[in-house]
Amino acid sequence: MGTVLFTFLFGLAVSVDSFGIGCMIGLKKISISLKRICVIALLSGSCFLLSASFGQWVKPFIDQTHAERLGALALIGIGLFLLFQFVKSPKKPVADEKAWVQPTRVLQSPETADVDQSGHIKGMEVLILGLALSLDTFAAGFSSSFIGIAPFQAASLIVIMTSIMLYTGVKTGAKLSKKVNNISVLPGMLLIIIGLIKLV
Numbered sequence: 001m002g003t004v005l006f007t008f009l010f011g012l013a014v015s016v017d018s019f020g021i022g023c024m025i026g027l028k029k030i031s032i033s034l035k036r037i038c039v040i041a042l043l044s045g046s047c048f049l050l051s052a053s054f055g056q057w058v059k060p061f062i063d064q065t066h067a068e069r070l071g072a073l074a075l076i077g078i079g080l081f082l083l084f085q086f087v088k089s090p091k092k093p094v095a096d097e098k099a100w101v102q103p104t105r106v107l108q109s110p111e112t113a114d115v116d117q118s119g120h121i122k123g124m125e126v127l128i129l130g131l132a133l134s135l136d137t138f139a140a141g142f143s144s145s146f147i148g149i150a151p152f153q154a155a156s157l158i159v160i161m162t163s164i165m166l167y168t169g170v171k172t173g174a175k176l177s178k179k180v181n182n183i184s185v186l187p188g189m190l191l192i193i194i195g196l197i198k199l200v
Helices: 003-015 017-027 034-061 064-087 104-108 124-144 151-175 178-199
Strands: none
Touching: 003 017, 003 034, 003 124, 003 151, 017 124, 017 151, 034 124, 034 151, 064 124, 064 178, 124 151
């Protein structure tokens, strides 16, 4: 598989959940400005670059014959975790102060990012949503350094794709069925596929 296509699929895997989360936010009539969407995308890309850089630093200390296999297995593990999060029975969403310390709740119930229930994602709520979207990005960034993905190119792609998908999701969410949440299964599946490709 070509390097460009492989990097694109990787960027898609860690960004596509932004569309599903954006749709769910839109369905709840919660708005978020383009400026704040860009801030969230930059946070996601920065988290990826930080973890990928750490992975590049650790890589020389690991036997190269095992490094790629380790990265592939890590991606499969992340993918399985995301699938588990998707199939786990959702709890009734409550937009309260717990969202500040539990960004994982935002992945299950995106509307909880609107802590003050104002109908707008603003202020520190942008950080909550950004951290939630960066959880899998951070983990995938570290793993990517072992399977030959260029950090800067992938980080730039993640920023662009996250911006587009989150913006599109929010703007079209109110027009779509709640079944759009099923798109959340794609990141896990794609990461597992990428990991399996690198294993064979």
